[in-house]
Amino acid sequence: MLNTDAQDRIVWRSREGTDMEYSTYVVWDDIRQVPDQVPWACIVWFPQAIPRHSFLMWLLVCKKLKTQDMMCKWRSAGNANYNLMCCSLCTSGPDSHDHLFFECEFASQIWYGVREKSGMRSIENTWEKILNHLLQHADSKQATHIIGKLVVGASAYFVWQERNNRLFSSKKRNAAQLIEVILMTVRMKLHTMKFRRTSHVNQVLLEWRLPRDLLMDQDKCG
Template sequence: MRKKLLTQDIILQWDFSRRKNMNMMCCLLCYENHDSHKHLFFECKFSAQVWNMVRYKAGMDSVDPKWEDIVDWLLVRSRSKSAANYVSRILVAASAYFNWQERNARLFKNQLGPLEQVYAMIIKTVRYKLMGVKMKRTERVRRLLGEWEILDADINGDGG
């Protein structure tokens, strides 16, 4: 949220002596632009595709794949304690995290994960987080959890 990750735009702000041996390269997710915070979250073609795949799961269909738009959408709802807004916050965090993980795997381990794998990790993480949280048993919450395919037994610890 504070744009502190070491993307190339941040490294370029360092004094020359700290970055003189660094060769700046293109984004390893889309191979088009350098990896700035703005680009990586979520204007890069790869991360925008991930965002477009997951955003509907949290009722964020209308939110463009731009960090400022996503943050603005969340800020309007920041004081809400509704289950839907809780899910949206988790979804955004998981999306940013797994895009960052994919970028780092490509940069440091030379491992390329497919788009579908990043999507699956985001969905799985949100589902696991929802299984561990206590929520009021309203019809709206039941519907929301049903959309995530989380059964009452999963939440109550009776099965899984």
């Protein structure tokens, strides 16, 4: 029997047979194919991440940055002489993902200048070793591991920015200046976060020169 007093509404019946209030989000989420989550997802996208750094990290992990070694494969396009390309940071040859992050002589100075602050003092300047370390702690909520992801993301972002600045403008910063910018950026981000009150976190705050009012009592941590 029809209920003439009730207002009509649109309902979406899901693949599982559940009636849900209709919306484009509900429909799309129900009909789309959902792939398995990639193991590096929590390295790129995590609550404390800096969005522009996450986007660059996503391209880096997928090896989708337009580095010179990739451009050298486009020899059929135009009359450009790709053999003349060289890394704008060290001028030792064409740049690549592995070269820029962080095997380049200039980029390696950046990595060795920030790795201790990221809790990766023993990790060498190769993307494979850095990525493997991050993957081992991808889901960790420990302050050092979150800071490690922030430092790597900031380092990659500013090395790529410096590379482009030198290619397309006369702007140039030395390694010490870039290290300072990276650490300052991460420190500013840490100022927006709250930390559990532990002896480990106390050491982190001291190392990053952060105020103790960023600490939360255990009963407020949820």
